[in-house]
Amino acid sequence: MRLSILARHTSQLRRDTLAADGLPHWQYKILMKLRRLGPPYAASPSELADTLGLTRGALSARLAPMQEAGLIDRTGDAEDRRRVHVRLTEVGSAAFEQQAGREDHGEAALLEALTADERQTLAELLRRLVLAAEER
Numbered sequence: 001m002r003l004s005i006l007a008r009h010t011s012q013l014r015r016d017t018l019a020a021d022g023l024p025h026w027q028y029k030i031l032m033k034l035r036r037l038g039p040p041y042a043a044s045p046s047e048l049a050d051t052l053g054l055t056r057g058a059l060s061a062r063l064a065p066m067q068e069a070g071l072i073d074r075t076g077d078a079e080d081r082r083r084v085h086v087r088l089t090e091v092g093s094a095a096f097e098q099q100a101g102r103e104d105h106g107e108a109a110l111l112e113a114l115t116a117d118e119r120q121t122l123a124e125l126l127r128r129l130v131l132a133a134e135e136r
Helices: 002-021 025-036 045-052 056-068 090-111 116-135
Strands: 072-076 084-088
Touching: 002 025, 002 090, 025 045, 025 056, 025 072, 025 084, 025 090, 045 056, 045 084, 056 072, 084 090
Parallel strands: none
Antiparallel strands: 072 084
16 A cells, blocks of 8 residues: 555656656656667567557557657668567657656655665665566
C-alpha cells in the first residue's frame, strides 16, 4: 500500500512536469524505453510494442508524431529491408535528459525526509525489488 501511495505521488509529479514541458507522458515512456536499452538506443517496433504493452498499430500511430518532432528516427535494416529500427535521436535524448533532470529534483524533494544513509539503503532495496520483478 505504501508503494502505491508513493507511486501515485511520483506519477502526479511526472505528469505535472511533463505538462509543463509539453511532452506527452506516452512519448516520455517511449523515450525512456529506448534509453534503458543502452547504446545505440534502438529497437524494433515489435520489441517496443511488447515492452510498452501496445499493439503494433497503436505504437506505429504514436511513433509518427515523434518522428515528425525529431525525437526518434525509423530506419530500415541494411540487411533486411522489411525490418525497421526505431532509434533515439539527439533531440529525443535531450528531451529525455531534461525531463529526467526535472524528475530528479522532484524525487530529491520527496526524499528529503530521509538521511543520506537511509536514501542509499532505500535505493539499494528498490533496485533489488525492480530486478526481481523484471525477472518474473
